[in-house]
Amino acid sequence: MIYKVIAKDNFRKFIDVLVRENLSYGPRQVDTDAHGEPVYQYKEVSSADEIAFDYTRTASSAKHLLMPFREEMSHFSFRDDGDWDQDISYNAEPRVLIGLRPCDISAINILDDVLLNGKFPSPYYLARRKNTFIIGMDHLPLPDCFCKSLNHHTVSTGFNLFCSDIGDSYYLSVNSSKAYSYLQEFSITDPTDEDNCKLIERRKLIKHSFQTEVEVTGLPSFLDIEFDSPIWQKWGDRCLNCGTCAMVCPTCYCYDVKEEPDLDLRGASRQKQLYSCNIVDFARVAGGHNFRPGNGDRLKYRYYHHYRGFAENANQQICVGCNRCGTACLSDINPKDVINDLRMEKESCITCVLPSPPRT
């Protein structure tokens, strides 16, 4: 990693050039909500002026830019001789993602673990990932951000360039030669002692600004113990099964694949759609049996996947603490309340009369 400092007006010029030359996505205000608050999304941008550098959080994550919500995986053509051809391509136009938060970049690192570093790497994901230039920006946590609880309030890999706001300048963590050579043209300087101090202060400020904490230590075993907890039903009763949480989540990667003949019956396509484990047919199998017919069961397994982990990603927790799911959920189901509820239920258990085992 190389560290540099750039004045904010120069940084803006740098971004403007980058954005004008490349397919780029950045935070844009798309609406004003009923309380007068701006709503942001990662959208295509064509100049620096379109980017909301002071944005809070995008309602939906940036994952669809690496893993589209819907995509054709391959197309089959049936030849007159009875044989068939498969048309499959992994091309992705180079693209720039600007303004991602540390939690968003951590989320991409987790997706890398699942989709690239496992036994069956996804060539679709790989093509996009390798052709994506990521510029991260730090921010002061929002009242409901809990990425610090999951240690994702800072990030050290997964980006080309990361910008920490130190007042009139950005303190740059340059993580790729490409980023370094681009920046040469935009009067970057080596950090002074004062810049270093400002960076430390900035990090301290961020660290101490969190208002929401979710206790996740020991959570995987806790979840195992609480498998039959009535808490799941309680929250399941509120769950609309609408799939919104998984759509906005930066790490929910589960998908559904369908194959359909073309209208002219001369070919077929294989299509993928990002899906949600909260939707009623997620665990329905051939013959009609549904392994998870109840709302509470499905909700539970979503939390299991997020906080207990799957073997594919070395049992790591895949939640990064952005609380997009909690913000988007119409029924106010959010990780903080569900996990605290679960812990409270056990830790305040009054029926448990067994003494602690004696020290030996």
Place this chain on the structure above:
Amino acid sequence: MQHLGFSHQKLRIGSFDFTCCEGCQLQLANRESNLPDFLNLLDIRNFREISSERHDDYDIALVEGSISRPDEIERLQDIRKRATVLIAYGSCACFGGVNSLKNRFPIEEAIEEVYGDHKVETMPVRKISDIVKVDFSIPGCPVSKKEVERIVVAVATGSVPSLPAWPVCVECKQNQNTCLFDLGEICLGSITMGGCDAVCTTGKTPCLGCRGPAEGINYPALRQLVSERGMSLDELDEKLRFYNCFTTFTDGEEH
């Protein structure tokens, strides 16, 4: 025809309209770019919007509209007898649709308001399955042509046609829309069957549930959240009744 390693016959269909705007049938002629391929799968025996030829030998009957006159009952029963497969086509056929709004008023009042001095015989609106057996339903106001194509292909190739299990929220979020609840509106997207690509909510119009309930919806949770947010339950009821799609959930409730 021989494709995909199996042969298929053209589907002999008839398309019929009852109390409706005939907009769903018009969708059959939509998406012009692939219309020749679509029509190639069909042998249209009876469809007054696109052909003056009328034949009574069809296997599949697409029935659009709801039933609001006694003569419609007879005609529908006759179609049922001739068809092997009867498909309720569009929200009026599947649920009663917008026409059902008149069921909320005394029938004489409705006739007086609409027809004045030119009174016609009309009765409370009923959906197709209230009168005859329905084999498959394609909901929507109007139906989605893409979905119709998918279902026609499934039938033509001998596979099982299906409808989405997910609600409108999925496609709405995929389109990165701002939730209409966040914009202060009551929206039925969370309980309504998806497959429409969230076309209304993408246009910032709340979902009125024209495609009917998604599978396994949590209706009480929606009521509860509307109430918890201090929004109007009357407005929710108004929306729920718009297409008459949610009677299974709303009937028997105190209002």
